[in-house]
Amino acid sequence: MKKRNVALDEHAIRAFAMRKVLTINELLNILICSIITVRRRLKEWxxxxxxxxxxxxxxxxxxxxxxxxxIWTYKDIFFSRYGTLKNTVIALATKSKKGLTHSELEEIIGMNPKCFMARFKEIPGLRKEKYKNQIVYFSADPDVYKVQKEKRFPPESSASKLPPDAMIIVILVELIQNPGISIEALSSRLHDQGYKIETNTISNLFKHYNISKKKRSMK
Incomplete structure (x- = not known):
């Protein structure tokens, strides 16, 4: 059996530290070994x-x-603590407060879900539903799903409500900073900042002040 070259392993580790990311071909040149050995090292590390x-x-x-x-982004390269893209979508949708739409997913992962979700006919752990021409991904866990759906689609009685004046200012500031952002993505960003504001409330606000999608895209 060929003796392992520890010095080359250390060289590869230093290369990772300097470059942050490496490809298989780059590792082949550094480790001077077969592709099988490179993959073995990657698994080991x-x-x-x-x-x-x-x-x-x-x-x-x-x-x-x-x-x-x-999510970690290095230049235009994306990595997830959950590993694969499929596992990432499952984890994000399951952990979300009200499920995730395509636009909300795209804002998080930096990729248009329509480009890859079609490859996944079924995603274990997720429940996909269509609502008003948009797909929403919920957790498949019955209890989590119930909570997520209630938050995504609150009772109709609250649909006509407008947010408080202070909240309106927060929404408009976020809109100015992110022109063209979808209502779903805007709601998600505000939730991440600690504001409990639902998509239908934002929608009612825009309708009330006649803020159309075209106007939201204007800088």
């Missing part, structure tokens, strides 16, 4: 694989600084 760029990039567990959603 418990590396993360990018969920975009066709999974070409790898990074060590100590390198990513994941945000609160579990």
């Amino acid at each position: 418990r590396t993360y694989t990018s969920y975009n760029k066709n999974g070409r990039y790898y990074t060590l567990p100590s390198i990513p600084k994941f945000n609160k959603k579990g």
Whole structure:
């Protein structure tokens, strides 16, 4: 059996530290070994694989600084603490307060879900529903699903309510800073900031002040 070259392993670790991410080909040149050995090292080092760029990039567990959603971006390369894109969608939708729409998912992961969700005919752990021409992903757990759906679609009695004046200012400031943002994504951003404001309330506000989608896109 060929003796393992520890010096080359250490060289690869240093390369990761310097470059942050590496490809299989780059590791082949560094480790001077077969692709099977490279993959064995990657598994041994418990590396993360990018969920975009066709999974070409790898990074060590100590390198990513994941945000609160579990995503780390290096240049235009995306990594998730949950591993694969499929597992990431499952985790994000399950942990969300009211499920996730395509636009909300896109804002979190940096990719249009329509480009890859069609590949997943079924996603264990998720429940997909269509509502007013948009897809919403909920947890498949009955108890979690019930809570998420109630928050996503509150009782009609609250549909006509407008937010307090202070909340209106917060919404408009967020809208100015993010022109063209969807109502769902705007609601999600505000929820992340600690504001409990539902999509239908924002929608009523826009209707009340005649803020159309076209006007929301204007800078």
